[in-house]
Amino acid sequence: MAWEEFKEQTAAYRLLRGAVVSGRVAHAYLFLGPDARGKEAATRWLAQALNCAAGRGEPCAACPSCHLIAAGTHPDVRSLTPRGRHIRLEEVRELLRTAAASPLSGHTKVYILKEADKLLPEAANHLLKLLEEPPPATVFVLTAARDYALLPTIVSRCQVVPFRALAPEVLARRFIAEGHDPDSAHRAAFLSGGDADEAATWLGAEGQRAVAEFLELAPAIFYGKGAVLQIAAAYQVDPARFLTLLGAWYRDLILWRSGRREGLVFRGEEELLDRVAALYSSRALVRSCRAIAQAARLLSGRSTVNVRLALEALLVELAQAAV
Numbered sequence: 001m002a003w004e005e006f007k008e009q010t011a012a013y014r015l016l017r018g019a020v021v022s023g024r025v026a027h028a029y030l031f032l033g034p035d036a037r038g039k040e041a042a043t044r045w046l047a048q049a050l051n052c053a054a055g056r057g058e059p060c061a062a063c064p065s066c067h068l069i070a071a072g073t074h075p076d077v078r079s080l081t082p083r084g085r086h087i088r089l090e091e092v093r094e095l096l097r098t099a100a101a102s103p104l105s106g107h108t109k110v111y112i113l114k115e116a117d118k119l120l121p122e123a124a125n126h127l128l129k130l131l132e133e134p135p136p137a138t139v140f141v142l143t144a145a146r147d148y149a150l151l152p153t154i155v156s157r158c159q160v161v162p163f164r165a166l167a168p169e170v171l172a173r174r175f176i177a178e179g180h181d182p183d184s185a186h187r188a189a190f191l192s193g194g195d196a197d198e199a200a201t202w203l204g205a206e207g208q209r210a211v212a213e214f215l216e217l218a219p220a221i222f223y224g225k226g227a228v229l230q231i232a233a234a235y236q237v238d239p240a241r242f243l244t245l246l247g248a249w250y251r252d253l254i255l256w257r258s259g260r261r262e263g264l265v266f267r268g269e270e271e272l273l274d275r276v277a278a279l280y281s282s283r284a285l286v287r288s289c290r291a292i293a294q295a296a297r298l299l300s301g302r303s304t305v306n307v308r309l310a311l312e313a314l315l316v317e318l319a320q321a322a323v
């Protein structure tokens with residue numbers, strides 16, 4: 001199952017598999033982008049592929065080495081997951097303690113450093129020394145969602161492996177296979193635009209609660225002033241989440257109004273969609289979507305914008321758009 005999550009990241013998979021098969025493996029990789037689980041699966045795949053008794057290629061998943069790596073107990077594969085907001089020098093020292101030694105049992109030592117953008121400067125410099133003069137038979141794997149907090153000198157020593165947002169359908173399938181309710185899985189995948197990490201937050205308790213609260217408020221937008229003030233006040237602390245939900249909601253209303261019943265973000269809410277869509281003309285809905293997109297741009301760009309006023313203005317516009 002875990003490998004499948006890596007293979008869904010087709011560009012990353014092609015790149016790493018090509019390197020392993022040709023024997024041209026870099027000393028250091030930076031797995032960069034969203035999808036923490038895809039990156040996790042990829043680090044395991046790479047460690048197994050480099051140490052598999054069956055030879056270099058697709059790992060066999062059956063030899064002792066593959067088993068030990070899957071269990072997280074292979075002596076040559078060490079990893080560091082940050083416990084707090086930062087990665088300190090002591091933690092990196094401990095991870096790399098064995099860096100000068102030869103591999104104990106496998107072919108290649110693999111050091112995995114997750115969320116490397118949390119490295120404090122001293123810790124990053126300690127790592128950098130090893131990246132500049134890499135020990136033989138050793139591969140470093142760093143992972144990060146974004147690279148802006150990473151030292152450029154570290155990035156330049158690594159081969160960057162891109163991880164991307166997935167097709168929402170692929171992501172929804174992943175969540176459904178895990179036992180999530182199909183409607184919630186589908187909604188989380190679409191609301192996140194395929195960003196697996198963000199989708200996981202929509203699927204979590206807080207994300208589910210946000211969706212439920214939104215669905216209670218959404219029909220009230222039509223009723224104008226009083227309801228609008230209440231909604232704007234409720235969401236001024238997290239306008240981005242609100243605008244994501246609002247944009248998806250109006251997109252669904254357009255689909256519903258035009259008779260489309262497939263590809264809805266709010267699957268399972270057909271009754272509510274039907275009731276609300278009847279209040280708007282198609283043209284009003286299109287205009288509303290445009291206003292939402294414009295508000296999202298305004299609120300994402302400037303911190304000086306009065307969020308509550310901007311939301312109120314948007315909601316009044318949406319209320320007036322109703323027939």
Ligand SMILES: [Zn+2]
Nearest residue numbers: 052060063066
């Ligand atoms: Zn194996």
